Amino acid sequence: MARPSRKDDILKAALACFIEVGVDATTVEMIRDRSGASIGSLYHHFGNKERIIAALYLAGTAEYAALLEKGFAEAHSAEACIKLLVTSYIDWVVSNPDWARFILHSRGRVEASELGEQLREANRLHFERIQQALVGYREQQLFKVMPADCFASVVIGPTHDFARNWLAGRTRTQLSACRELLAQVAWDSVKA
Known part of the structure; x- marks a missing residue:
């Protein structure tokens, strides 16, 4: 190594x-x-420090995107892809709680920095890759009809909210204990 x-x-x-x-x-x-x-x-x-902040933020989101990308290569159904969006997020947050806390609290600062455009481009590419992974399933009408910009919030919203509370110490239940439940909730929320 x-x-x-x-x-x-x-x-x-x-x-x-x-x-x-x-x-x-x-x-x-x-x-x-x-x-x-x-x-x-x-x-x-x-x-400078602002570039360190941005680099740390971008490195964390890139690590999560790479984890997701690896998972997409092995996910061969609409259900598997949707659940992967949730489980990959949970797995990354549980493995990197300090980094996740930093990312949750630093987005606005990075967006406003000189590297804000780099962040926006990284996010655009990330969401484009997710859309590519799901396009065939959309064409097969395996998802409920909903605005495209609402879809991601429906899938990851509950997980993101619980993760924020877990990272802040406001939950008794471990985030990892909710992994399968939240993945199933995401799938049930979007499946046709």
Whole structure:
């Protein structure tokens, strides 16, 4: 297995700092100290704290998208694809709770940053890939008729809401314990 890159070390250190003292209170120096990177290396890879924030956000969403992509290669039914949208999300959040908390609270900041367009493009490609995976099933009329922009909220909305509450410590039930239930709820909500 390959050793993490200096860039990965910096992102990992940044996440730890953001979780420990908050995004606003974290300084570039704190990230440098925690990562062991030189200031030149940090600025070479990122340039400033806002770019570190955006890179960390984009890396997390890309990791989830890659997990989903791998799953689509193995999902061969409408039901499997819909359930995959939920289970992949849950699996990623459970495996990366600090990263997930960071992402949930940083979207607006990244959208407003100089890398906001990169985020919008990554999201566009992600949703396009989901649509491609589902298009054949739509053509077979295996889903309820609903506005396309409503479909994603119906599928992932309950899971996203429960995940946010779980990440905030507002649930007694573990998110992973609801994995199959939430996947079934998503499927029942959209199947024709």
